[in-house]
Amino acid sequence: MLAIKLRRIGKKGQFSYRIVILEKRSKLNGRYVEDIGWLNTANKQFHLKNDRAKYWLKNGAQPTDTVYNLLVKTGVISGSKRPKHKVKKVEHESN
Template sequence: MLRIRLKRCGRKKSPSYRIVLMHIRSRRDGCAIEELGFYNPLSNQLVYNKERIEFRLAQGAQPSQTVQNFLIKTGVIENLKKIH
């Protein structure tokens, strides 16, 4: 099963994250199948490839809770409740 989730990168105490497609059992910083976007929590910058994310969701990939909240906020996913 595939999951769209965050992969941490960046320096110590200066995190940034990549939105990636990974196998559900792989490690957080393991090998990604595809990179779909970028999130920087310090500047609150979110960049993503909407077409590829929609394509992967249509194929059955499940977003993590954090990624799902991002997608609801930006309007990629509709009619779903936010997960807290």
């Protein structure tokens, strides 16, 4: 199964990300199928090849939560954004 993930690049303290298509179980810094964009967190800019993202989503690639939110922001996917932090289930103790 293919996944759309962020791959970290750059120097320490000046990192940015590449948005890549890769096999879901492969190493993040290993081989990837295609590079479809970039994200610079320092100045909050990103670029995405919308046509290639749509192509890979049609072919079954699953985006991570952060990439999903970027796809919603650019209009590739319609819907609401996923929450950043997942809510933990609270277990009730009975005395």
